[in-house]
Amino acid sequence: MGEIKSCPTCGQLFNYNGIREVCANCAAEEEKKYEEVYRFLRRRENRAATVERIVEATGCTEELLYGWVRRGRLQTALFPNLGYPCDNCGHLTTTGKLCDNCTNKLQRDLNQFEASKEFRESIEKNERGTYLSEKRTR
Structure with a gap:
């Protein structure tokens, strides 16, 4: 209705x-x-x-x-x-909501964000470290 x-x-x-x-x-x-x-x-x-x-x-x-x-x-x-x-910059496009330039820029920014996120996670993991205590018998 x-x-x-x-x-x-x-x-x-x-x-x-x-x-x-x-x-x-x-x-x-x-x-x-x-x-x-x-x-x-x-x-x-x-x-x-x-x-x-x-x-x-x-x-x-x-x-x-x-x-x-x-x-x-x-x-x-x-x-x-x-x-x-284009919804972002206003240049004419024929597909989607973003032009090719804005799509490529967004993809580069996402890739950079993912890379920096992985880098931060690896640093945090290394800072925590793993401490093993070994029992030494002599």
Whole structure:
């Protein structure tokens, strides 16, 4: 069963069913914009258009474009200059939430953290030491 939400675009109340984030009227408008953008991009001379160029030519918002790319409606294999902002730095990416640079930096930081953790544990182990008492018989 759905819940009543306010449309983030127009403010109208609608029955949210977990599929669309906007009311039916705004969804229809978004679909019209999508068709316009897709027709624009299908022309050979526009396939390598940047996000800024698409916004300028069609009047679509960047947020809508980013959402379509994120959901896979506009595929970056067909339109190479499309993407959506990295959640960390804002550079365009085509997969996941982070761009390649931020992913690599995060991986390096994690590796460094793990190495320093292992080093601290080995130092603590050596400081505790193991003292054996031997019984010497002569």
